[in-house]
Amino acid sequence: MVSNTRQEACRLLGGAKLRRTAGRLAVLSTLIEAGRPLTHEQIRARLAEAAPDKVTIYRILENFLEVDIVHKAFLRKRAWHFELADRCTARQCHPHFTCTSCNRTYCFTDAVLPMAKSPKGFTVHHQRVQLEGLCPDCNEGERKN
Amino acid sequence: MVSNTRQEACRLLGGAKLRRTAGRLAVLSTLIEAGRPLTHEQIRARLAEAAPDKVTIYRILENFLEVDIVHKAFLRKRAWHFELADRCTARQCHPHFTCTSCNRTYCFTDAVLPMAKSPKGFTVHHQRVQLEGLCPDCNEGERKN
DNA sequence: TATATTATTGCAACTTAGTTGCATTTGGAT
DNA sequence: ATCCAAATGCAACTAAGTTGCAATAATATA
Numbered sequence A, B: 001m002v003s004n005t006r007q008e009a010c011r012l013l014g015g016a017k018l019r020r021t022a023g024r025l026a027v028l029s030t031l032i033e034a035g036r037p038l039t040h041e042q043i044r045a046r047l048a049e050a051a052p053d054k055v056t057i058y059r060i061l062e063n064f065l066e067v068d069i070v071h072k073a074f075l076r077k078r079a080w081h082f083e084l085a086d087r088c089t090a091r092q093c094h095p096h097f098t099c100t101s102c103n104r105t106y107c108f109t110d111a112v113l114p115m116a117k118s119p120k121g122f123t124v125h126h127q128r129v130q131l132e133g134l135c136p137d138c139n140e141g142e143r144k145n
Numbered sequence C: 001t002a003t004a005t006t007a008t009t010g011c012a013a014c015t016t017a018g019t020t021g022c023a024t025t026t027g028g029a030t
Numbered sequence D: 001a002t003c004c005a006a007a008t009g010c011a012a013c014t015a016a017g018t019t020g021c022a023a024t025a026a027t028a029t030a
Helices: A002-015 A022-034 A040-050 A054-066 A136-144 B002-015 B022-034 B040-050 B054-066 B136-144
Strands: A070-076 A079-084 A096-099 A105-107 A123-134 B070-076 B079-084 B096-099 B105-107 B123-134
Touching: A002 A022, A022 A040, A022 A054, A022 A079, A040 A054, A040 A079, A054 A070, A070 A096, A070 A123, A070 B070, B002 B022, B022 B040, B022 B054, B022 B079, B040 B054, B040 B079, B054 B070, B070 B096, B070 B123
Parallel strands: A096 A123, B096 B123
Antiparallel strands: A070 A079, A096 A105, A123 B123, B070 B079, B096 B105
């Protein structure tokens, strides 16, 4: 499994003509394995000692953005959440749900909304849908407590 | 017109049982006259010399949030945008469009989307829809240049 | 395989948005 | 007019992200 991830990471870097460095492989593998948006801080935590310098992580994420390997899923609590760009269409990604209790984020890939129809004269390049509430785990907790 | 704004501001403060202070009247009037989400910084700029200390503005906005006079429309570029809460329904507000060229934000009050249907077990408390693109003015500019 | 070239990294210092603690001032109830 | 909790201002702090620059590493080429 891990080697599959690494293989996929190498493939993505190669396709984007980015040098295959330890830092990039680490950050990319983390995002691939997560399967949901992560913040800079969450990436750093997952990599622990293997994490590159924080500035380097920011720059790696920037590189990935430039070549469309990742996208900025959304901004929450003043921190961007990054995710692989492979499940997005041109003008919108799937809705993201963040649990206000445990703070986990889920991708609602099956719940894509139509584009909002905008008044005459506006050109919409991107639509972002964010949901907040309680996830199944925390709903359980609520009921029990 | 200005006195109407002031009247409305006083009414809102009274209804929320908040003391009628100079700072609160100033911030609230600014939001009423704007009719669209403003950041802390934009509020400060509009008030210019009449602006209270920046910490005070943050605390005033917090007060307004607590009593539901305003809501956090969305987070953009690491800064919250605040707007009057009077045009929102319980679970969602109208979509907000931000022009990536001139950076202005527009309220698409007529373009409210249905709620995304979430998987079993999730309780959605809030849905936020954000749009990005070019506003009529900047579209014009594009075509001419 | 060694070397050169250019991209990438790490470190320190900085910026921006927002927060905390505490002493001072003020709105409005009495 | 007085009092006191609520509101304000100031200084110092935190968190997230950015910039500049010197040191290092990945790949192309000899």
